[in-house]
Amino acid sequence: MLYEKLENINSRTNLPLNGPGNYRVIGNLVYTRAIEINAVRQCNLSCRSCSHSSPVSTCKEYDPIVMEKDLSTMSHFLHCEFIRLLGGEPLLHSNLLEVLMAIKRSKITDKICLVTNGILLDKLSDEMLQYIDKIEISIYPLNKSVLQAIKNNALRLSEKGIKVRLLEYSDFRESITQQSINNSGLIQLVYDTCQVAHTLRCITIDNNRVYRCPQSMIYSENNNDFSDSIEIDKLSSIDELLMFLENNNYLHSCSSCLGSVGKKFNHEQVSKDKWIESLPVTIEDGIDMECAKSLVKKLEYKNDCMTRYNLN
Ligand code: SF4
Numbered sequence: 001m002l003y004e005k006l007e008n009i010n011s012r013t014n015l016p017l018n019g020p021g022n023y024r025v026i027g028n029l030v031y032t033r034a035i036e037i038n039a040v041r042q043c044n045l046s047c048r049s050c051s052h053s054s055p056v057s058t059c060k061e062y063d064p065i066v067m068e069k070d071l072s073t074m075s076h077f078l079h080c081e082f083i084r085l086l087g088g089e090p091l092l093h094s095n096l097l098e099v100l101m102a103i104k105r106s107k108i109t110d111k112i113c114l115v116t117n118g119i120l121l122d123k124l125s126d127e128m129l130q131y132i133d134k135i136e137i138s139i140y141p142l143n144k145s146v147l148q149a150i151k152n153n154a155l156r157l158s159e160k161g162i163k164v165r166l167l168e169y170s171d172f173r174e175s176i177t178q179q180s181i182n183n184s185g186l187i188q189l190v191y192d193t194c195q196v197a198h199t200l201r202c203i204t205i206d207n208n209r210v211y212r213c214p215q216s217m218i219y220s221e222n223n224n225d226f227s228d229s230i231e232i233d234k235l236s237s238i239d240e241l242l243m244f245l246e247n248n249n250y251l252h253s254c255s256s257c258l259g260s261v262g263k264k265f266n267h268e269q270v271s272k273d274k275w276i277e278s279l280p281v282t283i284e285d286g287i288d289m290e291c292a293k294s295l296v297k298k299l300e301y302k303n304d305c306m307t308r309y310n311l312n
Contacts, residue, residue, distance in 0.1 A: 002020070002198060002248050004022065005246075009025050012026075017031060017033040018032065018033040018034075018199060018200060023245055025242070028238060029077065029078065029079045030078050030238050030241055031079050031080070032081075033080065033081050033082065034080055034083070034084045034200075034202070035074075035078070035084070035109065035204070036083075036084045036086060036203065036204045036214060037062065037067065037071075037083055037085050037204075037205060037206070038204065038206060039061065039085055039088065039090035039092075039093040039099055040087045040090060040092045041054060041088045042054060042057055042058075042087070042092060043057075043087060043089045043092070044117070045117055045140065046275060047172065047267065047268075047270075048267070048268050048275070048278050049173070049175045049262070049265075049279060051196075052086075052088065052214050052218065053176065054087060054088045055270075055272045055275040061093055062093075062099070064102040067099065068102035068103075068105055070232050071102070071103060071106030071205065072105070072107070074108055074232055075106055075108040077238050077241050078108065078203075078241065079108060080108060080109045080110075080203075081109070081111060082110070082111050082134070083113070084113050084115050084136075085099070085100075085103070085112060085114050085115065086115035086116075089119070090116060091114075091116055091120035091123050091124070092120070096123070097127060097128050100112060100132065104131055112132050112133055112134075113135070114132050114134070114135045114136070115135075115138070116135065116137055117139075117140065117150075118150035118154065121135075121153035121154070122153065129160065129162060132162060134163040134164070135154075135162055135164050135165070136167060137150065137154055137164065137165070137166050138167050138169060138306075139151075139168045139169065140169050141169075141267055141268075142269075155311065158311040164311040165308060165311070166309045167306045167307075167308055168306055168307045168308075169267050169306040170266065170267060170306065171264050171265065171266055172264070172265060172305055173258065173262035173263065173264050173265075173305060174263050174279070174280050175215070175257070176218075176279060177256045177258065177281060177282050178256075178277075178279050178280070178281050178282070179256060179282050180255040180256040180282075181255055181256070181282050181283050181284065182255070183283075183284075184250075186283055187283070189261075190250070190254050190283060190287070191249075191250035191259065193260055193261050193295035194213070195260040196213045196215070196259060197212045197213050197259075201245075203245070204216075204217050208231055209229040209230065209232065210230050210241075212228070212251065213251075215253055215257050216253035217229070219256065220252075225252060230244050256283070257283075258280070258283060258286050261288050261289075261291045261295065262286050262288060263287070264304070267305070
């Protein structure tokens with residue numbers, strides 16, 4: 001069993017903010033390390049097996065007015081240390097300043113972390129930087145001059161006092177599949193070993209809905225089936241929220257997802273029109289069974305596809 005039902009809510013006050021255990025609760029609020037917001041869905045790169053399916057997403061922005069309403073309502077139930085503002089490539093949002101201000105005004109978070117591929121860092125104005133506490137730059141194997149420009153910008157931002165972290169990716173793991181399967185044992189295995197839902201806790205908020213992971217948001221929209229999410233304006237208690245977050249049953253979206261146990265490959269860009277056919281057809285084709293077996297015993301994961309550097 002992944003989660004135990006803790007009857008006594010008062011015994012949760014000192015629980016860690018992430019990891020595979022129950023969520024921390026203090027007073028009437030659930031606490032977590034981070035909540036993810038997809039500022040836009042589209043991206044200026046096309047990474048093979050992008051876990052957010054950005055290369056084939058339609059161009060779409062999260063309206064800052066709707067975002068503020070969603071986050072303000074959720075702030076009565078949930079609080080996080082960081083909002084991770086990502087996408088797609090968040091710097092493609094046409095009004096990023098208003099997005100940052102909306103997040104701050106909602107009071108759901110202590111800090112904002114911008115997660116970007118770094119190519120458009122020049123778009124960050126000093127006014128925007130006032131709202132950003134940390135920038136996480138995913139560095140992919142691109143051409144040398146692009147990489148040098150990203151690193152120069154990263155250095156410039158760190159010298160302005162923004163905390164900058166570089167994540168250098170050499171590899172990726174397969175993340176989603178072309179088709180769903182019905183093999184409930186295999187789907188449960190993917191879910192039980194999923195670091196995204198259980199350890200990293202990538203709770204995603206989008207247009208009046210809360211999802212346990214970004215993959216379920218994308219699956220729900222593609223299949224017009226929103227049963228993997230809860231509606232923000234219908235949420236009435238933290239018990240309801242905890243029941244949703246600490247559910248031991250796999251999601252519909254897990255039937256076409258590889259969670260944290262996809263096969264590993266050298267990171268590469270693929271053309272957008274070939275992106276879907278580059279995915280494994282089903283979980284059976286894409287799963288790294290050794291990795292899955294090792295995670296069943298110990299829900300503890302070190303990302304072995306990248307190296308982290310803090311610039312300051
Ligand atoms: S869809 Fe399932 S397996 Fe995939 S990230 Fe979400 S919870 Fe994990």
